[in-house]
Amino acid sequence: MYGYVRPVLKELPQEEQDRFRRVYCGLCHTLGKRHGLAARFILNYDFTFLAILLSEPEESGCLHCFCPANPCRKREALITTPALELAADESVILAYWQLQDGVADHGFWTGLKYRLAARLLRRAYRRAAAWRPEFDQAARCQLETLAELEEQRCASIDRPADAFAQLLAAAAKEAEEGPRRRVLREILYHLGRWIYLADAADDLAKDAARGNYNPLRYRFSCEGGVLDEEEKRQLALTMDHSVHLIESAYELWNFGCWDPILRSTFYIGLFSVAKAVLEGEFQASKSCKDRKTKIGEESK
Template sequence: MFGYVRPPLGQLEPAQVDQFRQIYCGLCHTLKKRNGFWAQFILNYDFTFLALLLSQGEEQSLCQGRCLSSPVKKKCYCPQSEALELAADQSVILAYWQLRDHVVDSGFFKALGYRVAGLLLRGAYKKAAKARPQFDQTTRVQLDVLHQLEQDNCPSMDEAAHTFAQLLSAVAQEMDSDMDKRVLGQLLYHLGRWIYLIDGADDLQKDAKSGNYNPVALRYELTDGQWTSQSKEDFGHTLDHSIHMVATALELRPQTPWTSLLEATVYTGLFAVGHAVLEGTFESKIGRGHDLLNYRKPKNVEEHP
């Protein structure tokens, strides 16, 4: 995943920011304990949103501990749970196969970095794949299909987005009830579609320079990665439709202690990210979210109405 699914931190109450930080740190600790030292380095906002989605029931008593990002001061974090374990395993599997995919798609020197990262993550991947063989198989199959579409320079933006959306929706197959599988599957399908499209839009100029496959550019026949006013408007409507479908599925999910954070991310955060990407102001460098550890709500920030 890519770091696009972010809560609107500046518009959250301090208690909500703390709550998000706690599950963010809880996922980080779970990744380390369950999948090893290197697994914690794949943590980002997207994976935290997945953990929020999978978490149900009452909040548990918080733990306290130090980590690489906060070696001196102890931070409160959510204890290891089935939801965090599931999110951790699936995060590792997806990250590992994405690294392998980058090796194939990149030039020799750039691929070296991906190879090293893949080797460091391989032990964590083996543990996660053993625990979640079905998701591992689905991830490999869908990424192979996506790679073939890229090799064929497939002009269908929807077909490419559909492939990644199917991959992400497979997360829901680990749920116990058929209702959870259907509702969460639909939510993750449309979120996956949104992620794939927003990533394509974010990479327009970079891919135009490198000549890499970009279905968004092909769909709108863009030159040098530059939007026309009409294509930007049309693409914005496409993004908004995916968010509305995510929101519709979210409304069918049971209320949990995390519902307000999920709603803020979907109803506000996704629209803000989409707008920033289309306007060229998106800052991908904060996608990992370590700024969150010492986040303080800025003064004079507009509140929700």
Template structure:
């Protein structure tokens, strides 16, 4: 479900892209320092964006060093040293990934997911202790999400609303006290969560049809095998795109009320271009003929 929030590289300056990568690698390094090396494989772009956004409203300048990494120890790259936004994002990442793996085990009986929780057990205790209210909120909303999915809820907005509230909750660390900033971050988080969930559901249509998985878009718009995936996606792409675009518009308007102290160009790129490019990429991707034949 994660991995959709990223910059549109073609429109980024080289130094801006390098800074985004420095945050990405900084989050990876922070996961390793705070917890263990295995959990670094749970790294994703969406939590990188959260760390970048939270850091951008802080006045302190990033401390950047050049280091090797576990993937390529011989090649040194720019790394943003651990700061409070990276620490927060790393802890939230641990909690999210653990409960998502656990949820996959409960819903799909995926032994791969169950085994995947093992490296997260001790990190989860540490993260839950440091951010107990966030851990409880994540658990609560994922439980609600699972219940809706098990009951085959046929309203995409109703299901997306739950994930949106989860993202709303984690978008504001406890150390932020300014009420205006809190309101803006929560609204950005809510709309980003709604956008991620709906886009992911659309992106998974072929796989969910093939594997007979739950997908609220299939239920709401009454998919049947006779019409085929191509015709179905053509039918639903209009309302889905409208909903996604409205979420992006809300994010953009809210973002204008934040006081950004650094990395404005990168965040502008992600909010105004990166998300839209990703949306268009998912909505307009070519159909897989093999899947079409298997329906």
């Protein structure tokens, strides 16, 4: 997950930008408290978004804490809630397995950074997995399916996307049973599907050059690692369809004070990110540093 899922912060009123920032800082704080300093480095927009989705309709209180990225300034952060704890644990598990995937995908030298990062995150992962065994099991199982599909050079974009979507949908299992959980499951399933496809489109040129598996290379002709206009249209169509299914599900539950942020993400943010990805303009803003500077600027 690389921060694809985000509200359009600059179009939101200041109050909402601050609210988003409080969750971002609150999740960072919770990650640090529960899993140690190393875990704070996995923080990104996608995980913040997961925390918002899992949150209660009302915002809990705030605390002022020091930001390790900017120690001179105190930040307002959401106090730790069960939703933030859940999001933090699930984020650690997802990030750890993603690093393992990186280790498997690369050779000894290029995989070194993944191995090192996974090593740093291992303790946090073990703790998170002990707290959320079902989610860890689901992640493990779906990533195995994904690896098998990669091995077979699966030409369907739906099947590998389904494995990742099921994985993310499993995050809803910890929520209390009832309509909210069903709505969350549907949103997370299609969000997972959308993220997988966005990531595949974003990495297409790189994967084509290195000869790595990417479902788009087998589903479309992808000459020279680039989608032609018709192929882009077809991919945008199926990604947009997932977004519309997210929107239909979203309208069935009241997410309270998070509504402006969620609405901005589902109705505008996802489309603009998909556009940037398909136009090949997203990679440039992908580095962690860029994102952090950006959030700092946007929420000032």
